[in-house]
Amino acid sequence: MRKLHFFTLLCLHSISTLWAQKTDTHVKFNHPASSFEESLPLGNGRLGALVYGNTKRERIALNEITLWSGGVQEANRQDAHLYLKPIQNLLLEGKNKEAQSLLQKNFVSKDDGSHNGNAANALYGCYQTVGDLFIQWKDTLSKVSKYSRTLDLERAVVETSFTKTGVSYTEKVYTDFKNDVTRIKFFASKNASLNFKISLFRKEHTVISISGNSILMKGQLPAGKDMGMKFITIVKPKLKGGILKIEGNQLIVENATECDLILNTETNYNPVSADLTSADIVAICKDKINKAFIKSEIVCFNAHKLEYQSFFNRCRLNFYAENKIENLSTSKRLALYYAGRSDPNLPALYFNFGRYLLISSSRPGLLPANLQGLWATEYQTPWNGDYHLNINLQMNYWPAEVTNLSALTQPLFQFTNNLVPNGAKTAKAYYNAEGWVAHVISNPWLYTSPGEGAEWGSTLTGGAWLSTHIWEHYLYTKDINFLIKYYPILKGASLFLKSVLVKEAKNNWLVISPSNSPENTYITDDGFKGQTAMGPTMDMQICRSIFNATVEASKILETDLELRKILTDIIPKLAPNQIGQNGDINEWLEDWVDAEPKHRHVSHLFGLYPYDEITPWDNHKLSEAAKETLNQRGDGGTGWSKAWKINFWARLADGNHALRLFKELLKPVNGTGINMQNGGGTYPNLFCAHPPFQIDGNFGGTSGIAEMLIQSHGKNNVIRLLPALPDDKDWQNGSLNGVCARGGFEIDMSWKDGAINRAVVTNKKISGDCYVYLPQNLNIADSNNKIIIPASNVKRVVKFFAKKNEKFLITNSI
Missing domain, CATH: 2.70.98.50 (putative glycoside hydrolase family protein from bacillus halodurans)
Structure with missing residues (x-):
């Protein structure tokens, strides 16, 4: 019986090897x-x-x-916690205007914070x-x-x-x-x-x-x-x-x-x-x-x-399609691609470029990639080139685990760990709370205080969102020593959020209070335009995410039984995702009107991506509401916003919409300076145009391509191959080598005419169960080509036990 050999890339169409090498790995100017x-x-x-x-x-x-x-600064208002209960009580009474007024006076930094994004000569x-x-x-x-x-x-x-x-x-x-x-x-x-x-x-x-x-x-x-x-x-x-x-x-x-x-x-x-x-x-x-x-x-x-x-x-993407495009500069290719011309290797180039940027700007032992990654020519970088924790820093590392760059996440975890001591002081000063907190902005001096403007700077789940990456890293690597080292961060983030929960009167749900939905504004029934609220949807989703991660980690590590019981009891009492009267997911606890319906942030879909509590596989009703939310928000937005939407639509298994947004992300932008109103795109050198340049769009676009081709989330972290492959002919034939899935699995796969042709699943970490969604007409065989799951299996999600370093073949030709 023939043995299974490690998967090697096969060119499915007659194209020039020289061309294939250059068009997906060269950024070129004339x-x-x-x-x-x-x-x-x-x-x-x-x-x-x-x-x-x-x-x-x-x-x-x-x-x-x-x-x-800049340098270390003491930016906490030490008496801010004295105003916490009054603010919470006003919110419980529906007096948002009064609550916001009190919060904006007291829940800001005691100094000028980030100096309105111009702190080159300030302490920040x-x-x-x-x-x-x-x-x-x-x-x-x-x-x-x-x-x-x-x-x-x-x-x-x-x-x-x-x-x-x-x-x-x-x-x-x-x-x-x-x-x-x-x-x-x-x-x-x-x-x-x-x-x-x-x-x-x-x-x-x-x-x-x-x-x-x-x-x-x-x-x-x-x-x-x-x-x-x-x-x-x-x-x-x-x-x-x-x-x-x-x-x-x-x-x-x-x-x-x-x-x-x-x-x-x-x-x-x-x-x-x-x-x-x-x-x-x-x-x-x-x-x-x-x-x-x-x-x-x-x-x-x-x-x-x-x-x-x-x-x-470690990870390579290739598309195989007929291509008659000349040896053009990258900027010319961008222009032609946006005009509708076929260029099958441009998405592969963008994917490879995103991985290149992460390899080039995140080295273990150093600082994580910032808003500019590593690259700046300014003495005053836009928004100080700092670390924004209401999505941007996190988005920088979205492609790391799935595209086999897990080792490069160490700077993110080291930075998060360094934030904890200051975050504990901030938690005490503003909330008299246990654990630790980080708000929206941070820097190498480990700033954790709210920003100078409460309308954006008082979002309090930045640290918890960072902490979810710790659990994700464990899911991908199954590294128990890593989990032991960083579990206290998960625990501290959970303790903080537990401390700021209050019971709202209408449904007796537990909600985070006070907070806001990042950078967005609501309009109440009486016409008040505000930001301060209790129980914003994103906060509740992050709360469930970090509580569940802490519970599972404590089980694995056999520790903190009492805390585990408390969090387990709290989770079902947290305010759930709600569908509003327009069929979309509410952004706030109440079904308020958006002051800016096309706002660039879509924070209330954190539960769709990067979290996975909303999926078409497990919750059809919420998935449809998420689609409606995205349709109402529209496809516009800054560079990183478009990138996030690619991931949303991929998670919803709509590859055609994801590709439409990808093409919008690659819209040529030639101007410089801050111009957020005209929407984002891509500069001639493939840097993402926020505008100005902000690297999270590159990383978000890269993870979006990966999400279109492989997913491993939801219940049991089921591996799905080509879950959101577009109908576009340029995407119908290709290969993806060395991509990773939760559970410690690495996958090499090829597809032809829009369907999986062959895939090898390798368990790279520890022995355990593997769940795969098996499309029709495919078999799963072990390393001896013995069929263990036949194509005729009526259960589409199949489970098998995988020993460490064991390989499994998915094919239609055994």
Whole structure:
């Protein structure tokens, strides 16, 4: 009997291998970048670079993920809890206007909080650019031809090439995953043809000098009225041929054939302890550069590539379809795709790009990806480039588990764990509560207080939402040691929410009070427009989610029996999801009118996605109400909002609507600046346009594609293959390798003509039950090709026991 071999990708149609490689892994430009939105991003989780590819004065914008202004602040109002009961009582009496007035005076930060999103020079602080590396070419007048600038996602490198006066020039840039430096290498096809000046630039808070054959840029950022984080950037050239000269604070390369620049930035921020250290960052910076300097560039690049590919190659998506599209720039492909032209590999490119961005901006031991991921050219980033906890930070990590990047979630959990001590203080100050809380905004200084504006800043489930990722990570990995380590965070989030529950009078339900539905406004029957309420639907969904997770975790760990009993008793008493008179799911406890019916947040569908208490498989009535909610909200919105809606529609098994939104997410956007009214889309370099750039849209779009192709949620975490595959012909044939499912399973699958052709389910973690929805005409066989579940099985959801590392084949051709 033939044995089952590990699934390998098969090309189902006759297409060029070269084309297949480039169209789903290359972001390409035929001209230099004229703006941030045309630059190409590189990152190794700590260091970031944006390559502009200019042939006269090349700009490479630099980032380091811990480089923040600001510092630790005491923002809690210590007497705020004295107003909690009065606020709750007013809400119970239906006096929302009075309750909101009292809350907005007392349930805000005691200082200016995030400084209205402009805290570069305030204590709250701001994520900032390191500055720029400039390469000023000597010859700026000669005509340039054969220009190309490409980000290769398979190798995590940007290569720029052009020809000038008969000489071919190549610039190769990568943020070394192995040696933890940035390398920029210039080649010329003719000896002694490299002539340029090298300089570092930052417009403020730095001193630039020359030391030996290196440029040093030392700086210290402000922390309000004081000085805060220190940083150092060093660039050191290595030549083949030619000579190196010094001119002021610049280095001059003359008549070289090759020039290898090794660059590094270090700060004195410690992500683990979330404070500043007294480390000698100059010595650390020099040491990394010197170690890389003695190694050949090609050896370093190969080591970098292997380290990067150990993550990137874990999961790959391919679509197989006839394609006659030319070798176009990515921006041109976006325009044609939005106009309706077929481009089957553009969704695969977007999926691969999203995974690339997460690999490049989230490294264990460091800070999690922020609103900008890792990439910024500003000194005042939009909304401080911080951590928004009412969806944005969480969305950054939606693709991590399912696309086999589970290890890269560690920064999120470390950050959440670091929030707990401050969160406990905030819980006491505002709610006199047990456990810990974090509101809407946070930063590397672990801010947990409400924001300066209660209409948006008093949402109190941000920390609990972060905590749900801990349980999700366990469901995917079955890592008991991880659960033991982080269970106290789950417990603390549950204790807090338990402390702020009150019994409402109409139905005697337990509701969270006070809170709001993120950034949205209701209109009461008497015409009052407000935000403050009790029992917003999203809060109740998060409450059920974290309570259930804590109960299940305590069972697994055999701990906290008393708390488990209390939470188990509370869960059925929590205010349920309600269907309003218009057939949609209520956003608030009452069926109030939305002040902005097309609002970008659809927070009351948290229970649909990312939580799974609303599914078409288990609750048809609520699923239909969720559809009505989405139809009323519409398909518009900012970039991340459209991305969230892709996941919603995929979860509802409507792949056609999900694809419609995906195409809207890829709508070309060329302008810069904040312009949220015209809706989001995608910039020429594939960064998501909020606008401005906000990376959560990229990550949400990536998870949305995954959700269209595989789901593993609901009762028993049933694995469903192609649950929301669109009818679009470009999606009918493809393969997805290395995708993950809850329960510790990894799946390789291919499909043809819109139906599963073959899939291999591997149990990668611990022995246990596996549930699979088995479509008609498919069998499940063990590793010896012995059929264990036949196609004729009348139960569509089948259960089988899977030992660790055991494989199961799903096919119609055994």
